[in-house]
Amino acid sequence: MMTTFLILGPFLLVWAIAALFYALGRRRAKQVRFDEITFAQSVRQRLAPLMSARPRTWMAVKSRNPEDVARSIGLLEPRLCAVGNALSGLEADLLFVSPPVNGWVIVMGDRLPGPDSDIDRCFRFLTETSERVGHVQYFHGNPMLGHHAWAKVIERQVLRAYVWTGETTWNQGETSIGEQKCGMHSFDYFADDDEESAYQLWEIVRQNVEQLPLLASIWSVDPVALEDEAMRTKPGWVGRMPVRRSEKS
Numbered sequence: 001m002m003t004t005f006l007i008l009g010p011f012l013l014v015w016a017i018a019a020l021f022y023a024l025g026r027r028r029a030k031q032v033r034f035d036e037i038t039f040a041q042s043v044r045q046r047l048a049p050l051m052s053a054r055p056r057t058w059m060a061v062k063s064r065n066p067e068d069v070a071r072s073i074g075l076l077e078p079r080l081c082a083v084g085n086a087l088s089g090l091e092a093d094l095l096f097v098s099p100p101v102n103g104w105v106i107v108m109g110d111r112l113p114g115p116d117s118d119i120d121r122c123f124r125f126l127t128e129t130s131e132r133v134g135h136v137q138y139f140h141g142n143p144m145l146g147h148h149a150w151a152k153v154i155e156r157q158v159l160r161a162y163v164w165t166g167e168t169t170w171n172q173g174e175t176s177i178g179e180q181k182c183g184m185h186s187f188d189y190f191a192d193d194d195e196e197s198a199y200q201l202w203e204i205v206r207q208n209v210e211q212l213p214l215l216a217s218i219w220s221v222d223p224v225a226l227e228d229e230a231m232r233t234k235p236g237w238v239g240r241m242p243v244r245r246s247e248k249s
């Protein structure tokens with residue numbers, strides 16, 4: 001009996017120590033994961049108020065003629081609407097085309113394609129719109145999810161586009177000087193999440209969403225300009241987007 005214990009004792013001791021380290025390792029891993037999730041949630045809470053004065057999705061069209069823009073993007077039954085009324089709340093199926101701001105017309109509304117639902121539809125909409133109106137810029141920032149996008153398209157040519165919706169779904173063109181000035185970062189396709197800790201990832205996401213209006217102001221115009229008291233009484237155009245066949249089915 002004693003001989004058996006002396007033979008098996010060291011093996012049992014090694015097994016017990018290994019089991020202890022394994023249990024401690026799993027506990028530590030769970031704690032780290034919990035800390036990462038807690039941090040991500042806190043970042044979302046910090047991001048929430050950043051874009052409260054701006055639409056979640058908007059376009060900037062290089063034009064001084066909002067009526068022409070409204071008809072070019074195919075709005076049905078377009079009618080005049082003051083900026084202040086549009087900012088107070090649009091119906092879900094309406095788009096608002098603003099009066100010109102420094103040579104740019106802002107288009108906003110829930111009917112604009114979102115990059116987190118159908119990136120192909122978003123691409124087609126931007127290229128087709130740019131074919132009709134020329135220079136189109138697109139911005140999207142979802143502060144709760146951290147999803148964000150920016151694109152610049154001129155006459156169907158995509159000069160720059162970046163979309164992140166939990167992963168990179170569109171990254172085309174060279175990083176612009178504006179992005180560099182804003183300190184914005186774009187991930188490559190199929191980037192390995194293990195390369196970035198949760199802290200680093202959400203710091204980059206926070207930075208991108210936070211700097212999106214600044215990028216818009218460098219490229220064209222920040223839609224917060226519509227909040228100016230002098231702009232609120234100026235007329236823009238409002239109308240319904242045509243429903244595509246794919247959306248009807």
